Amino acid sequence: QQTSITLADGHSIPQLGLGTWKLDATNMPIVVEAALEAGYRHFDTAYAYRNEAALGDALKASGVARDELYITSKLPSGRHGYDSTLSTFDETMTNLGVDVLDLYLIHWPLPRTGNFVDTFKAFIKLKEDGRIKSIGVSNFHEAHLEKLIAETGVTPVVDQIELSPAFQQKPLRAFHEKHGIKTESWSPLGTGDVLDNAELKSIGEKHGKTAAQVTIRWHIQNGLIVIPKSSNPERIKQNFQVFDFELDADDMARIDTLDSADGRTGANPDEAEFSQV
Ligand code: A2P
Numbered sequence: 001q002q003t004s005i006t007l008a009d010g011h012s013i014p015q016l017g018l019g020t021w022k023l024d025a026t027n028m029p030i031v032v033e034a035a036l037e038a039g040y041r042h043f044d045t046a047y048a049y050r051n052e053a054a055l056g057d058a059l060k061a062s063g064v065a066r067d068e069l070y071i072t073s074k075l076p077s078g079r080h081g082y083d084s085t086l087s088t089f090d091e092t093m094t095n096l097g098v099d100v101l102d103l104y105l106i107h108w109p110l111p112r113t114g115n116f117v118d119t120f121k122a123f124i125k126l127k128e129d130g131r132i133k134s135i136g137v138s139n140f141h142e143a144h145l146e147k148l149i150a151e152t153g154v155t156p157v158v159d160q161i162e163l164s165p166a167f168q169q170k171p172l173r174a175f176h177e178k179h180g181i182k183t184e185s186w187s188p189l190g191t192g193d194v195l196d197n198a199e200l201k202s203i204g205e206k207h208g209k210t211a212a213q214v215t216i217r218w219h220i221q222n223g224l225i226v227i228p229k230s231s232n233p234e235r236i237k238q239n240f241q242v243f244d245f246e247l248d249a250d251d252m253a254r255i256d257t258l259d260s261a262d263g264r265t266g267a268n269p270d271e272a273e274f275s276q277v
Pocket of ligand 1: 019186187188189191192195210212213227228229230231232235236239
């Protein structure tokens with residue numbers, strides 16, 4: 001049975017969702033159909049992925065009621081600022097074909113060239129207007145979060161960050177916990193890198209599961225929101241078969257040792273300034 005997490009604003013988010021980075025209009029219908037059939041109700045997209053319309057169309061075509069679905073999108077780099085956030089949000093809503101968005105995130109902090117404070121002020125306005133249920137950020141570090149909270153008086157409910165067994169982000173997770181921010185893991189499988197790991201495979205054998213399933217289960221047992229991505233219907237289904245087993249304390253401790261300071265696969269948010277997805 002799918003688990004969910006209650007955010008600080010009282011809204012509930014399905015803990016496991018489908019990541020859609022790199023999925024395009026060609027494969028979206030098959031992917032969405034496979035995901036809905038497997039049990040997914042949470043879909044994570046972004047303006048920068050250029051697939052919001054394809055996702056919105058596929059979800060509409062499925063006939064699944066809007067209130068059963070949970071949709072996240074993100075405000076792209078290059079659109080920071082109060083007014084451009086409002087107009088970009090309208091574009092996202094047109095693309096997705098929905099009236100209310102479940103979760104909207106600032107995709108990257110752009111600490112030097114961007115303006116995440118005014119961007120978030122527009123998010124606050126959109127939430128007040130009832131157009132977004134929950135507002136959060138992505139790829140924010142402690143310093144970015146501190147500035148955002150100090151200058152807007154509002155704490156984002158989610159920070160979606162790169163996080164996998166090879167890059168566990170423990171200090172940032174502790175900071176999130178202290179501030180009531182839920183951590184969401186992108187590239188939770190280390191873009192597939194961690195799946196050849198002997199430790200994860202051997203834990204999987206013990207439970208009759210794959211390394212991918214062990215990894216997704218590890219995120220869930222750590223209280224993380226997790227959005228593995230796959231374009232393959234079989235693997236999409238496999239990645240959802242994680243609610244019928246449990247990792248024990250020894251398994252969790254073994255996975256803990258896989259953490260590495262250089263386990264990052266994506267951009268460093270302090271350096272990422274341009275056209276990052
Ligand atoms: P594919 O789309 O061919 O399934 P992440 O979510 O960490 O970015 O990882 C995504 C990558 O991991 C994709 O390349 C995806 O490839 C691959 N992947 C996703 N699920 C599985 C799985 N269950 N087994 C093997 N590879 C997977």
